[in-house]
Amino acid sequence: MSTTSVEKHVSKAGFLKSRRSRVLLALVLFIIICAAVIPPVVVTELRKKNDMGPKSKVIVPLYVYPAPGAWAPLEKEIAAHPDVNFTVVINPGSGPGPNALPDANYTREIPVLRSYENVRLLGYVHTSYAQRNISLVRRDIETYAAWPDVSSNKLAVRGIFVDETPQRYSGSAFDYLQNLTDLAKSLDGFGPDPFVVHNPGTVPDSRYMATADSTVVVEAAYDTFLERNGTRQLTEIPSSNRTQRAALIHSVPDSVAGSKLRGLVKQVRGVADEVFITHLSEDYYANFGDRWSEFVDLMDD
Ligand SMILES: *[C@@H]1O[C@H](CO)[C@@H](O)[C@H](O)[C@H]1NC(C)=O
Ligand SMILES: *[C@@H]1O[C@H](CO)[C@@H](O)[C@H](O)[C@H]1NC(C)=O
Ligand SMILES: *[C@@H]1O[C@H](CO)[C@@H](O)[C@H](O)[C@H]1NC(C)=O
Ligand SMILES: *[C@@H]1O[C@H](CO)[C@@H](O)[C@H](O)[C@H]1NC(C)=O
Ligand SMILES: *[C@@H]1O[C@H](CO)[C@@H](O)[C@H](O)[C@H]1NC(C)=O
Ligand SMILES: *[C@@H]1O[C@H](CO)[C@@H](O)[C@H](O)[C@H]1NC(C)=O
Numbered sequence: 001m002s003t004t005s006v007e008k009h010v011s012k013a014g015f016l017k018s019r020r021s022r023v024l025l026a027l028v029l030f031i032i033i034c035a036a037v038i039p040p041v042v043v044t045e046l047r048k049k050n051d052m053g054p055k056s057k058v059i060v061p062l063y064v065y066p067a068p069g070a071w072a073p074l075e076k077e078i079a080a081h082p083d084v085n086f087t088v089v090i091n092p093g094s095g096p097g098p099n100a101l102p103d104a105n106y107t108r109e110i111p112v113l114r115s116y117e118n119v120r121l122l123g124y125v126h127t128s129y130a131q132r133n134i135s136l137v138r139r140d141i142e143t144y145a146a147w148p149d150v151s152s153n154k155l156a157v158r159g160i161f162v163d164e165t166p167q168r169y170s171g172s173a174f175d176y177l178q179n180l181t182d183l184a185k186s187l188d189g190f191g192p193d194p195f196v197v198h199n200p201g202t203v204p205d206s207r208y209m210a211t212a213d214s215t216v217v218v219e220a221a222y223d224t225f226l227e228r229n230g231t232r233q234l235t236e237i238p239s240s241n242r243t244q245r246a247a248l249i250h251s252v253p254d255s256v257a258g259s260k261l262r263g264l265v266k267q268v269r270g271v272a273d274e275v276f277i278t279h280l281s282e283d284y285y286a287n288f289g290d291r292w293s294e295f296v297d298l299m300d301d
Pocket of ligand 5: 206207209210238240241
């Protein structure tokens, strides 16, 4: 009886001892885990953010015909990345097309894109380097601006993407572009803050910059971009001007993946506030490449 009691006592003491050491062990483990795991996570998060520089918007020249499902890869990324803003250029027929509204595939899909808060739609027009009859360009712009009225508010864009704008300065081209911008800014159909993008495809005469909200300063294959990366025009951009610049880079080699793609996205984000990068080397605005989703992920970091 007494033996049993002693044994019980000893085993109880042992139990207490082992419980205390277990608590101690757990505490030590907890501290080790905190020291080992949490700081790297925090550091990685901070490094990720700092590493990638300023956040830019994804700009998509969406020259994809909206056959059922064709815009799904875009809608998927828009929905998956609410913290990424998308500027999407709608182009029914080298402009709004000949009719007051584009066909039923467009009138079905445009409202879907419009329903996302992180999407700004722009209507495509082209100027043939300020040589196209300006009345026709103005008519295209007015057609887009009339979409809300004609479609009972189902269709609308929030500005225009002016393709083929000149690089070299001339007074008449300047007046031509300013005329189009003034028109876009004056029309109610684009909402409260009409946005105008110019696409000379390269760094234009700086006097043109003020005639648009944003300018595509590079539209080029990856190799061409790398060659130009060394030039003063691209690298010596005052950081205050980054928000007025867009970049479209195609024909990125398959070998530029993982950390290399990350490096490229970071580099382009450094020079442009609106960015599109694709590995496709043909019909690159008419399809989504294999690494489309990876590109958008990197724009979210
Ligand atoms: C919509 O797209 C499909 C697939 O390309 C096509 O067959 C159909 O005719 C289009 N509808 C309209 C109204 O154009
Ligand atoms: C995205 O758009 C929202 C709403 O217009 C704006 O507040 C935010 O600053 C934008 N973010 C980026 C990274 O452009
Ligand atoms: C430009 O287009 C308008 C409208 O179609 C037409 O009246 C005008 O004659 C054209 N101007 C030139 C120079 O072709
Ligand atoms: C813009 O262009 C149109 C068409 O040529 C012309 O009628 C109008 O006067 C121009 N506006 C300005 C402010 O130059
Ligand atoms: C920077 O932006 C300012 C204001 O729009 C403009 O006057 C200047 O020419 C721009 N500089 C370059 C290098 O684009
Ligand atoms: C591009 O230019 C930047 C700034 O000069 C430089 O840091 C970077 O290494 C260059 N990248 C390539 C791939 O040449």
